[in-house]
Amino acid sequence: MLIFSGNSEVLNPRGRVSRLDFFKNNMTIDEIIELNDFYNKHNLDILGDCIKRNPMTHPKWCEYEGDGPAIKVVLFGNSYTWNHHKMIIQECRHQVKNFTMDSEEGCEPLAATSLFPGCDKKLEDFSALLKAIRPHYAFILSRFYAVAEPFTNNVMDLENDRIFLQMRAQLRRFLPNIRQKLYILDTIPRVIGQNVQNIGRDLKKGVSPEEISKTLYTSDGYERGRLRHAALLKECFGKCEIIDYLPLLTRNFTVLPQFFDDSGISFFTSLGHLSAHGIELVRPIFRDICDKLQDR
Template structure:
């Protein structure tokens, strides 16, 4: 079987595709359509695979199919699963816990080459790129390739139109020189050690290595569930029986499940796959209508509001020299809304934010005997919120009797340390690392809204 020489024209097209994709990822404002370079790769791969199959058309059909899949398998699968495993390890070591759940779900799809399935609202590809949430976003293209490999031989057997010598190459999208150097070094290291070794092995050995990598990846993807089963940690007991170990575990789980906790079970969402946007509560029989408007904190409080009552922007920023434009926007919005309010409009006042990098350190610091006042000083971020409180106070004053300010400051204030306290005596955090209230935090403020709801019934 003769070897097909590389064609300079196709290599040129491949170079243009690489440049366009790199430009899209690193300079999207200047190369907004650079992602089309991936389509060029798909076309090139299909063309080159056709040449590969056509060149081997003199072999028996069964031999062609086995050779085709074994080459694709050895070339792609072991390295692919090694990449997933390495990505999961880096996720647990370097990424914030709030991103774990999203990436674990993405990793499961990547494991079965289904990263290219239709994205839900919170999984949109371009959104994931801009927010850098999903480290497996780019596996969608390889999923397309693998799915094509599954059907290609069948198509070929029907028409015998395909060829040999697949010129399938993957590329590294690196902008900074340091990242490029690191990528080359890692590539060389893996090639000289792992890839060279398994490429010389028989299909049986490669299969065993792949199965071992699959098992390692499955363990990494389900690490938290496995840890819970090994520790029997589904029931963490009542707060009065809470230990520091259980508190640390609960704080960890609340961070992992923060996004899922924003969904309100009693909600009928217009956007089916996102807790944001319009929600209509189901099975209501009361006489009052309540509208909740806000950022993700509105969703964070949604379940509690339902139980008790049967523009994330810069409102904390200083005003400019030409007047408080931010307050003017707040006031105009209030006047639009108040026209449709029958009784009261409750406005949640500003409060300090937690320093998110300290939240996971609450329990370890308590365990080391660090004073609660020192922990409070590290945890509470006092910047900006006072300016926002002045604006809210003025807003309620301009609104009149229909507007009521709801203040969380007294709820979180600790008179002993003369500071805010964002965790309980057992070390359970009131906030997740995305600054949403944890289940323990929701319970901590529940009485505020219970009193408000009770007052509405009078």
């Protein structure tokens, strides 16, 4: 039986950052099942909290101090922003003076989905955030909804595609208020959430990793988001960079995205967020980015 306890090391100095995923070597399959269940139960609450320094003027923004001399960073998007922010603060705080976070349920900064009410208004709010902070660097951290919707008239004609034109308009509002670079998380397939709890249990029954992967994957149109992001990148004039998790998920023993590691620990929760183990999977990407941040 594993015993889990909270981790409050958001602002620990560089070099003393603990893993967030309670991983240990040589875990038994029963411990792996227990760990996956723990990720599903706690989902986001083990991955950080919100510090509100200006609750009267900006009641929805969370702000965090770093150890750096001048650099300001904005993290914004939907629940993936909350999902990622603790790890990014850990990795970047040696370079960054201030972090501001705006995590909006379901709403993406580049385009508005009709699945969540008010996302059209949130497009304006995201733009206002960048205008108010004028960060050196900004990170769009969103799982896809709008950016991967079907193309207008089901034809890939981006110059007449409603979503892409909205993305372009948002980009043009964002870039003048970002001093150095905008990082955009690319779309990846969504996991079938109700099957995440079965990963370890199926492995224990002898189900092959290939068969388990088939129960977790659906063709959900994420490729459309990648096509739109690639086209948008051409309009950034070197001021944008795509962050891509897909190479980390397409490896080892299956041609399908691998939503769990070789031992059966899930990279995702049943709600479709990255688990703490998934956050550790992508940590090296952000470590590399953070080490290169400059106040030019």
